[in-house]
Amino acid sequence: MKKVCLVKGGNFVLGIEARYILSRRHGMLPHETAGKEREIFHLGSLLARKHCEHPEPGSVFLQLHKGENTFFLLVDQVIDEIELPEQTTRLPPPSPELAEQLCPQVAVCMNLVVLLLDPAQVIPVARQLGQGIGLLAAEHWSQPPVPVDSAARPPAKGTKNDSGAAAPNRRIRKNKKRPKSVDEETFKRVMAWTIAQFKQGKVGAEHLAADQLPPGLVQQEGVSDTVLQYLIDQISLRCQESITPIQPGEQHGG
Amino acid sequence: MAVKKRSSAGVKAKTVSVYLYADEIQERRPVLLFTAGQIDEVLTKAEIQAVPFASEYLLGLCAWREQVLPIMDLVRFFGLSSSGKDEGARYLVVRTVDTLSPGSAENIHSEKVLQRCVLKVSDQIINGDIPADCEVIYPKQAGFAPVFVRGLFRREKELFILPDIAAIIHSNSLGGAE
Known part of the structure; x- marks a missing residue:
């Protein structure tokens, strides 16, 4: 069995394996953390292929790590943590190629389908979409620098x-x-x-x-x-x- | 889900007519035709999981007997207009045999694979023989792309469509005629 976090992004619910989640954080990122990040991704906007207007209240920053990539992904909600069987299948046709790239595996749990997000593909898919789609504007994640005088x-x-x-x-x-x-x-x-x-x-x-x-x-x-x-x-x-x-x-x- | 029998007693039903939630085409109601063996089950509801980046006709995925199946709306796929409400929709689990082409030079035999999908349809599902008084028409005459239709027949009030489910599942385009 594998532990999976069910997260909501816009109209979609995806699973992220818990082993890829380094941290979770509500609200804004602390300044010292935000200052190191160049890009933060917004799941709902990425999946809907649009620009992020405003994150949902109560959104959660997930710090994800897979392969060489470590990045923050803002999700609308962390719904639940579940255990899925190790056995997964590929996304069936006629699923679009981008969906197959972002969520190559799918599992069934309690008669519910769970699409498993591949964290390593978030950045490549956002790059493919281009035009800043799926990126979170800095004003939504960066605390303002503290005045020093x-x-x-x-x-x-x-x-x-x-x-x-x-x-x-x-x-x-x-x-x-x-x-x-x-x-x-x-x-x-x-x-x-x-x-x-x-x-x-x-x-x-x-x-x-x-x-x-x-x-x-x-x-x-x-x-x-x-x-x-x-x-x-x-x-x-x-x-x-x-x-x-x-x-x-x-x-x-x- | 009870399916109405139209054939006479003692005669085995050969086809299932499934009415779509779509407006009339050439003043006829669009009806999907399947062989009885193609339909595994009729579901009254389905727990649909949306697929990102999907075309409008792919409503999502659902679990059926531990399998993950795509749910499609053929009204949208064929680009038909639909002004009515789809209350009481049914979900038809349909099977098809897909022929995969050989993947390598050593494997010269094509492989047949059983595939399933779920179609969102109306609750008018009628089990019976194919009507004899039908006229065969060419798909483009009714606005259908020929590659996705195995046959098209019309009668006074119905337009019967034999969809090529395997072709639809593997389609990269919509099924309306260009």
């Missing part, structure tokens, strides 16, 4: 400092002596605290303020409350987005 907080409109998003990065490069960036540990701690607050329904500015961070939670020296507040605001925003479907045309904040 107290001046990085977006100034209010109409002020003289309203010089656009590129300004913080320029300042970073100029002021290398001061400890201005939050380190990974601080990021994780602030994120955990913010999410915990959010889960308790504390979403307003009075609950999610940098000065309410528990003493000792941020041990990094030299990080201003302004930077921490911006970080909290961004994490809070992502939390809200994860439970609120984004309307077409709406832009992400941050």
Whole structure:
């Protein structure tokens, strides 16, 4: 028997052998992970041969590995984990060639047909389709970089400092002596605290303020409350987005 | 699923007429004709698993007696129009013998392979003899590609189609005449 994860992508349900799944993650990918990825694939869009508009709420990032390829695949839902018999058959005709390439094997379990996704074929099939089909736009998977300067907080409109998003990065490069960036540990701690607050329904500015961070939670020296507040605001925003479907045309904040 | 008998008692039924959910062609209802031995089972429902990148006529796959079978809609395959609702649809498990051509020079004998598929049809399935008062017509006359039809007969109110299931299963194109 082989362990298989049943996943949903658009109108399709496919099986992925559990041995190919390195990790699962709900919500967004952490910045340090996202920064390493050039492409992330979206199963529903790939199978429907279209561009991804908006991922479904509750989508799950699966880190897949087979052969030389390791990549993230966003699926709408992980439905179940089942055990399939080792014996599989090929996809019968008149199945199209692309389907045979992506899901060469099919199995029957409890009188249900399970098409088995070959992770090694996700990237080649997406390449064949071309035009960015099956790719997830970066805004849907990458957390925004954490601002590293107290001046990085977006100034209010109409002020003289309203010089656009590129300004913080320029300042970073100029002021290398001061400890201005939050380190990974601080990021994780602030994120955990913010999410915990959010889960308790504390979403307003009075609950999610940098000065309410528990003493000792941020041990990094030299990080201003302004930077921490911006970080909290961004994490809070992502939390809200994860439970609120984004309307077409709406832009992400941050 | 009960199949209506039209033949007289004591006479073994030879054909099964299966009405399609399609609009009339030349003022006749399109009806698929099969030999009785071609039909393994009539299902009232099927658990369909969609196949990515598939043509519209391939509705998906289903499991039948631990086998994976394709489910096809011949109305879509032949490009027929259908303005009615397909409530009460039936799923016909059909068998065909496919002749595979030799794969190598050493294997000069062609191999016959039993294949099955499932067809989505209406619930009007009639077991009986082929009507004698039929006129043979050329497939293109009724808008069918000849390669997918073994025969076409018409009567006053029906157009009988003998589909070539093996050719349809292995088709890379649709079955309407160009």
